[in-house]
Amino acid sequence: MKKTDLDIIIIGAGPIGIACALECKKHNWNYAVIEKGALTNSLFNYPLNMTFFSTSEKLEIDDIPFISNNPKPTRNEALEYYRRVATSNQLNIKLYEEVATINKVENHFEVITSKSHYKAKKVIIATGFYDIPNLLNVPGEDLPKVFHYYKEAHPFTLQNIAVVGASNSSVDAALEIYRKGGNVTMIVRGESIGERVKYWVRPDIINRIEEGSIKAYFNSEIIKIEKHQITVKTPDGEIILPNDYVVALTGYQPNFKFLNKAGIEFSKDERHIPFYDDKTMESNIKGLYLAGVICGGMETHKWFIENSRIHAKMIAEHIKLKQKL
Known part of the structure; x- marks a missing residue:
């Protein structure tokens, strides 16, 4: 299996993973987004007729306008918006490729997936919490x-x-x-x-x-x-x-087993919140960042697209200023 060298690997092609990819592109970093399912897989699996609680402007990423027929967009409008953002910006996204392991080796990460083997200087996990039901x-x-x-x-x-x-x-x-x-x-x-x-x-x-x-x-x-x-x-x-x-429909939870296997530490209470610096989004593992709703652990109502989209810019700023690639 050929090894691909990258600056950054982003795991998860949801709205926040896409936002992280846009930041990487702005900074000319060599990156790849790896997603085990479809683009914005969680949104794709929402009910067909779902309407968001948030208004469309609060679901925008990177100031790219999201125009919907009504103030609160539907699932289909959101899928169209994030698909257009990804395709029009020619983001490097690899779909239907599942990450098996993330290992820190000296000053880089070895990431093995169902299709390939990557070496990256930084890793961002933005996998959400919709895959495992309670x-x-x-x-x-x-x-x-x-x-x-x-x-x-x-x-x-x-x-x-x-x-x-x-x-x-x-x-x-x-x-x-x-x-x-x-x-x-x-x-x-x-x-x-x-x-x-x-x-x-x-x-x-x-x-x-x-x-x-x-x-x-x-x-x-x-x-x-x-x-x-x-x-x-x-x-x-x-x-x-x-x-x-x-x-x-009793709720969902992050893939704690996957995070734990990567070395992420958690709070000791029932909230099971993963450790991260709230100013940089860096986890307890140097160079491994968390972004999006996954940061809430079992508190799945804490983070949404509208209040976690800023994570992408926070991570990019930290990499740019503190840990230059």
Whole structure:
């Protein structure tokens, strides 16, 4: 396997990885972005009809205008925007190539992927947190009727659907499936619909629950999944509900195993926040940087595109001023 020498390797071709690539191009650094899936893979896997909470200008990177039909863009508009940014700037992005190992060797990094072997002076990890779902850890979760990602409502028409969770993704799925003819029951561990739910959507789901169009069990959780039914633990005791599909949108987490294997250290509490300098984004390993939502560990609501896009410029500035290539 031929070894390729680079100044910088960026792992992850999401919005923040693209922003980092733009900074590398500005500074004439020899770089490559390596992505195990499609371009902006996480966004690609969002529900087809998703609308962002952020307005389009807050999703812009490198001051490149993002024009959308409405103030809050859709998934498809975001895919088009980031694709145009990547292609029009001729960024060096290698898709469907998974990073296996990152090893620090003296003053450089050896990065081995599913397709190649790279040597780089610096590495930026911007892999997000959308690849690993938080599991229910209940019997039957491995049945094919259980989904941890939601794409569209059509397959669930005329079916009994349990939607687990009360976040934006859960609420969007419940409303869309209900409006496409599914019989929706929400199973919510908390006592109410989440406060972070989009302000124009939250009243809608509350009204549908109150009128009985969507059934909701609060302070409840699924404890068993079977082929045609689920068992739910509620404040009033266990109940059995007829069920065709379970859509468990209980959140996601970064690939801690991958980060740990690279040598990243974490906070000792349940937040599991990776170590990095908040002024430079450099991790505990000199020359290895973290960028984007991955910096939040289990606090996946801490970082978004709009408040982490600055990480690219922070990293570039540190490399430029403190650690010249």
